Amino acid sequence: MLHIKxxxxxxxxxxxxxxxxxxxxxxxxxxxxxxxxxGKSTLASVLAGKDDYEVTDGSVTFEGKDILEFSPEDRxxxxxxxxxxxxxxxxxxxxxxxxxxxxxxxxxxxxxEPLDAVHFLKLVKEKMALVExxxxxxxxxxxEGFSGGEKKRNEIxxxxxxxxxxxxxxxxxxxxxxxxxxIVANGVNKLKSPHNATIVVTHYQRLLDxxxxxxxxxxxxxxxxxxxxxxxxxxxxxxxxxxxxxxxELVS
Amino acid sequence: MTDQxxxxxxxxEAQLNGESKLPWHKLRxxxxxxxxxxxxxGPKDEEYKYTHVGRxxxxxxxxxxxxxxxxxxxRSVPTTFHEEDAIHIAIVDGVVAKISGSAAIEQGIVxxxxxxxxxxxxxxxxxxxxxxxxxxxxxxxxxxTAFSYEGVFIQIPKKKKVEKPxxxxxxxxxxxxxxxxxxxxxxxxxxAEVNIVESYSATSSQxxxxxxxxxxxxxxxxxxxxxxxxxxxxxxxxxDNTFIHQKRDSEVRTFTFTLEGxxxxxxxxxxxxxxxxxxxxxxxxxxxxxxxxxxxTVVDHRVPxxxxxxxxxxxxxxxxxxxFNGKIFVRQDAQKTxxxxxxxxxxxxxxxxxxxxxxxxxxxxxxxxxxxxxxxxLDEKQLFxxxxxxxxxxxxxxMLLHAFVNDVLDNIEIDFLREFINSEIYxxxx
Numbered sequence: 001m002l003h004i005k006x007x008x009x010x011x012x013x014x015x016x017x018x019x020x021x022x023x024x025x026x027x028x029x030x031x032x033x034x035x036x037x038x039g040k041s042t043l044a045s046v047l048a049g050k051d052d053y054e055v056t057d058g059s060v061t062f063e064g065k066d067i068l069e070f071s072p073e074d075r076x077x078x079x080x081x082x083x084x085x086x087x088x089x090x091x092x093x094x095x096x097x098x099x100x101x102x103x104x105x106x107x108x109x110x111x112x113e114p115l116d117a118v119h120f121l122k123l124v125k126e127k128m129a130l131v132e133x134x135x136x137x138x139x140x141x142x143x144e145g146f147s148g149g150e151k152k153r154n155e156i157x158x159x160x161x162x163x164x165x166x167x168x169x170x171x172x173x174x175x176x177x178x179x180x181x182x183i184v185a186n187g188v189n190k191l192k193s194p195h196n197a198t199i200v201v202t203h204y205q206r207l208l209d210x211x212x213x214x215x216x217x218x219x220x221x222x223x224x225x226x227x228x229x230x231x232x233x234x235x236x237x238x239x240x241x242x243x244x245x246x247x248x249e250l251v252s
Numbered sequence: 253m254t255d256q257x258x259x260x261x262x263x264x265e266a267q268l269n270g271e272s273k274l275p276w277h278k279l280r281x282x283x284x285x286x287x288x289x290x291x292x293x294g295p296k297d298e299e300y301k302y303t304h305v306g307r308x309x310x311x312x313x314x315x316x317x318x319x320x321x322x323x324x325x326x327r328s329v330p331t332t333f334h335e336e337d338a339i340h341i342a343i344v345d346g347v348v349a350k351i352s353g354s355a356a357i358e359q360g361i362v363x364x365x366x367x368x369x370x371x372x373x374x375x376x377x378x379x380x381x382x383x384x385x386x387x388x389x390x391x392x393x394x395x396x397t398a399f400s401y402e403g404v405f406i407q408i409p410k411k412k413k414v415e416k417p418x419x420x421x422x423x424x425x426x427x428x429x430x431x432x433x434x435x436x437x438x439x440x441x442x443x444a445e446v447n448i449v450e451s452y453s454a455t456s457s458q459x460x461x462x463x464x465x466x467x468x469x470x471x472x473x474x475x476x477x478x479x480x481x482x483x484x485x486x487x488x489x490x491x492d493n494t495f496i497h498q499k500r501d502s503e504v505r506t507f508t509f510t511l512e513g514x515x516x517x518x519x520x521x522x523x524x525x526x527x528x529x530x531x532x533x534x535x536x537x538x539x540x541x542x543x544x545x546x547x548x549t550v551v552d553h554r555v556p557x558x559x560x561x562x563x564x565x566x567x568x569x570x571x572x573x574x575x576f577n578g579k580i581f582v583r584q585d586a587q588k589t590x591x592x593x594x595x596x597x598x599x600x601x602x603x604x605x606x607x608x609x610x611x612x613x614x615x616x617x618x619x620x621x622x623x624x625x626x627x628x629x630l631d632e633k634q635l636f637x638x639x640x641x642x643x644x645x646x647x648x649x650x651m652l653l654h655a656f657v658n659d660v661l662d663n664i665e666i667d668f669l670r671e672f673i674n675s676e677i678y679x680x681x682x
Contacts, residue, residue, distance in 0.1 A: 072636060076642035084637065
């Protein structure tokens, strides 16, 4: 589904990703862990098409298409979804209109008929229940005045609405209390299918108690320096990142 | 420099048979001398520092009595609104051409031409006409007064709640370069409620110069919503001077929407003459191409316990220029005044610009006043967030611009009007 080959990316001439290689198949959950500043969020942003970053080398193909050539909206329409670490507040844009516009532009791209108001609202109700989000939130401006937990939950709600093939959760656990964490993780798990894949970017192992990864990768200084199964996450929790740093310094 | 205008004035006067004894006639003469002594504002005129307008008016403009008499040329209302939604007045090329049927005009409401009012409401004209539009301050007001002839007189009787808005449709279709000057007097009686709209449009392919003055008196406990909708093609130049006087317990909301024009200058002057009055001033300007839009507002707190709030927002594209100058005067007696002002702008290009200046002059000591202005670009983070959800770049931009202007538009209470203005703005933004 997703093939990342030797991906290098820089911001303001400063190289942050230094040769990422990663293959993801449908149905898989990949966790990307690593100390602060290792490039985790950069990887998520580059995949979503944020143009602050310049891709200096390598390739990313998604379902056979070179998505580095695609605009952010076209990546979304192809089925990539980024749950933001810091969801943006947009006063004056109603959540309702925002979601319907997004959904219908994605449908149009895929040659589907737009959803009418009735079907749209039906879908909203259904998905809201899935992520246990307060229906009042959708009548408000997008993320405006939402608490940290509400914003994160709203990200998962949007993901439920847009049904991406590849979801990238960027530090979705940061700032969540244990109840909110459980609800968000439940939402993600319910949306899991053999046809879609998830990348969970996180600093802590905590979220991985709820979203069980098939693979865990450790990112350090812009490279994946170690991969394993879920036991690697537990090991990191116990020992911290220092031994990984030492190991990788020895290798390089 | 103004010889041509002087000739115009002399021949204009000569055509006004039998008016030499009227006070109006005297006022015209005074106004002309006031204009003559001042002339058009030059580059050093502080009030017109960013808007060099005189030369345009000086060279190309002829002033005379409009030739068409209304009865001879009944024209349909060039409207985008449904006939039955409002009371319509068509002012075509500066001539009041049609006032919609008497059935539409509810009992007691007076909507007639200024010339008719001269005969039927001489007392009101003597009391109010030219009493608020100060000919010694703004040369365009003086010029308009000197040539005042055509316009609309509106009187809303005591306690009358006028259900339908009264819409003045100014339409320019003349295919020659030209100018129009209209002059309105609107009296909103005690306890009355009314919505008045002045809507400007053009099908003319020529440059057009409009110099409009309206005097409005809002009597005790009356409510007025007053709209200006300027959407008249990229060739039009317009100077608008509006003078509103508010009496005790009155409430006024003004809405000034400028969507297109070569050079638009609005002088909105609100005087709070009596206690406990409230004014809301909303403005929205969307400029593109080489358009130039200038809003000068004055709210004059003359007495205690009044409230004023002003929100003006601008979106400037291409090489367009915006000017905002908001004056708040709080006189020494005007204790317990609340006065707020905000001007926010988005520049869509590097070549668009805005000059914004709040100007507070406060002589009272027990007041709450605030002002603020911001100028910036569209927020890249917000844009990326929308696009990352599959929303195309141009739609995302339009959504953000809409969000920016919504807190102005949301204050329009008349549904069809809000929808119309909304859709006009959509057309501009998309």
